[in-house]
Amino acid sequence: MCEANAYLRQPDGREKLVMENVYRLRPEGRRLLLENIFGEQLLLDAELARVSLMEHRLVFQPRRPD
Amino acid sequence: MCEANAYLRQPDGREKLVMENVYRLRPEGRRLLLENIFGEQLLLDAELARVSLMEHRLVFQPRRPD
Numbered sequence: 001m002c003e004a005n006a007y008l009r010q011p012d013g014r015e016k017l018v019m020e021n022v023y024r025l026r027p028e029g030r031r032l033l034l035e036n037i038f039g040e041q042l043l044l045d046a047e048l049a050r051v052s053l054m055e056h057r058l059v060f061q062p063r064r065p066d
Numbered sequence: 067m068c069e070a071n072a073y074l075r076q077p078d079g080r081e082k083l084v085m086e087n088v089y090r091l092r093p094e095g096r097r098l099l100l101e102n103i104f105g106e107q108l109l110l111d112a113e114l115a116r117v118s119l120m121e122h123r124l125v126f127q128p129r130r131p132d
Contacts (some may be wrong), residue, residue, distance in 0.1 A: 002068035002120065002122065003120075004119060010101045014131070022119070023075055023100075023118070023119045023120050024116075024117065024118050024119070024120070025114075025117040026115070027114070027115070037102070046082045048091075048093070048114060049092070049093070050090075050091070050092045051090065051092070051117075051124075052084070052089070052090050053068045053069055053070060053089045053090070053119075054068065054069075054089050054090070055089040056068065058117075059084075
């Protein structure tokens, strides 16, 4: 299985786990909608910081103001 | 292996394959840098449209003007 875990960067630089087993991701307005294999959905007001499919890791960071 | 193929949405809606076996993705300035398992790198002036890890599919679309 190729799902990934989603992490959100904290102000102190730590990457906090916010959702496991994410298999789908798409923008929803200005936010990102993550879905996992358990049917859970998570809306993040964040932008993508890094994807590493080898590490099964999706890292997000708070969205920068335009 | 959990790499994905990267597609870029065309004006006619088709999703054109632009890179195979991508395993890493990160923003590089205002563009996105994709890297594949063959050591190739691709800079896309695009934004993420959709990720489906089950389908091993990363879909991008041309960046909308701010």
